[in-house]
Amino acid sequence: MHIVFSSQHQAHGTRPAMPGYPDRYDETPPRVGAILAGLEAAGLGSPVQAVDHGLAPILAVHDAGLIAFLQGAFQGSRAFLPGDSPLWPDGYHAVRGWRRRPAGWQQLAGYYAIDRDCPILAGTWEAAYWSAQAALTAAGLVKAGQRAAYALCRPPGHHASASQYGGYCYLNNAAIAARHLQAGSGARVALVDIDYHHGNGTQEIFYADPTVLTCSLHADPDQEYPTFWGGAAELGDGPGRGYNRNWPLPAGVDDAAYLHALDEAIALVATFQPAFLVIAAGFDLVQGDPSATTTGFRVTVEGLETVGRRLAGLDLPTVIVQEGGYQIDQLGEMAVRFLRPFDAG
Numbered sequence: 001m002h003i004v005f006s007s008q009h010q011a012h013g014t015r016p017a018m019p020g021y022p023d024r025y026d027e028t029p030p031r032v033g034a035i036l037a038g039l040e041a042a043g044l045g046s047p048v049q050a051v052d053h054g055l056a057p058i059l060a061v062h063d064a065g066l067i068a069f070l071q072g073a074f075q076g077s078r079a080f081l082p083g084d085s086p087l088w089p090d091g092y093h094a095v096r097g098w099r100r101r102p103a104g105w106q107q108l109a110g111y112y113a114i115d116r117d118c119p120i121l122a123g124t125w126e127a128a129y130w131s132a133q134a135a136l137t138a139a140g141l142v143k144a145g146q147r148a149a150y151a152l153c154r155p156p157g158h159h160a161s162a163s164q165y166g167g168y169c170y171l172n173n174a175a176i177a178a179r180h181l182q183a184g185s186g187a188r189v190a191l192v193d194i195d196y197h198h199g200n201g202t203q204e205i206f207y208a209d210p211t212v213l214t215c216s217l218h219a220d221p222d223q224e225y226p227t228f229w230g231g232a233a234e235l236g237d238g239p240g241r242g243y244n245r246n247w248p249l250p251a252g253v254d255d256a257a258y259l260h261a262l263d264e265a266i267a268l269v270a271t272f273q274p275a276f277l278v279i280a281a282g283f284d285l286v287q288g289d290p291s292a293t294t295t296g297f298r299v300t301v302e303g304l305e306t307v308g309r310r311l312a313g314l315d316l317p318t319v320i321v322q323e324g325g326y327q328i329d330q331l332g333e334m335a336v337r338f339l340r341p342f343d344a345g
């Protein structure tokens with residue numbers, strides 16, 4: 001298994017107690033170490049450092065204003081924030097249809113963030129940039145003919161849309177990988193998101209695009225984040241109509257119910273006949289994840305392994321991009337179980 005990571009993730013130095021954040025912050029650097037340790041112990045391959053593909057493939061997905069904000073926000077906000085205090089939105093967020101880009105860094109945080117889950121720290125841009133580079137490096141390997149590659153991305157990406165960040169995500173790594181797979185050929189890509197939360201950013205990026213089939217299985221947004229996206233009626237727009245599909249699932253679904261929904265997604269992907277598959281692999285679908293505010297799903301680690309086996313059964317060149325998953329002591333085992341079925345080729 002080709003495993004790509006970026007040591008620069010540590011620059012996004014979040015910790016469970018973040019100044020200015022009312023809850024425990026679960027998206028922290030030890031997540032990466034836990035996964036790497038599990039993969040290495042299982043002999044699944046040696047991780048390689050991401051290769052720099054530059055800013056162009058990021059700008060192929062994201063708005064230049066968002067990128068400029070992420071690049072400059074920490075330094076710019078030192079004018080009103082002391083020391084290494086994180087920049088958070090101050091409670092005012094741009095509403096849909098709002099068009100005026102404000103001037104101040106504090107106001108820009110509200111303009112670009114969909115929520116208050118994303119601190120801007122001194123190393124946030126560096127970590128987000130290299131997380132995207134890990135996805136690009138994995139996509140490059142698959143584009144060059146490898147059967148599968150895994151990008152251990154941190155911070156995650158699927159809640160980041162073209163022009164907004166949120167939900168622990170700054171740049172949409174899976175979307176950037178999908179566009180990179182298409183570059184030069186326009187090849188069709190299927191993107192399946194198994195994270196517990198709906199991949200709202202990914203949905204938005206490809207919503208009018210019939211060349212990328214986006215499928216997301218997730219907690220019912222009436223029960224869980226991201227609330228405003230993820231319904232079954234969201235089918236795509238214009239030429240993209242029919243190429244976005246959501247499976248909002250109730251709290252407590254077990255392996256059988258989850259796999260039933262997955263099989264529907266897999267059948268759609270097979271009909272679409274893509275050249276590549278991208279999997280947004282969040283492991284917070286497994287029971288007990290602290291990010292669930294309800295009882296969460298009752299999907300087991302054995303169930304997760306079956307999810308991996310069935311997706312690998314599509315037999316497509318596949319890029320697996322890490323999204324969420326916050327049971328740190330189990331992340332290594334989850335990654336091994338999920339990835340091993342892709343390791344056959």
Ligand SMILES: [Zn+2]
Nearest residue numbers: 195196197324
């Ligand atoms: Zn999640």
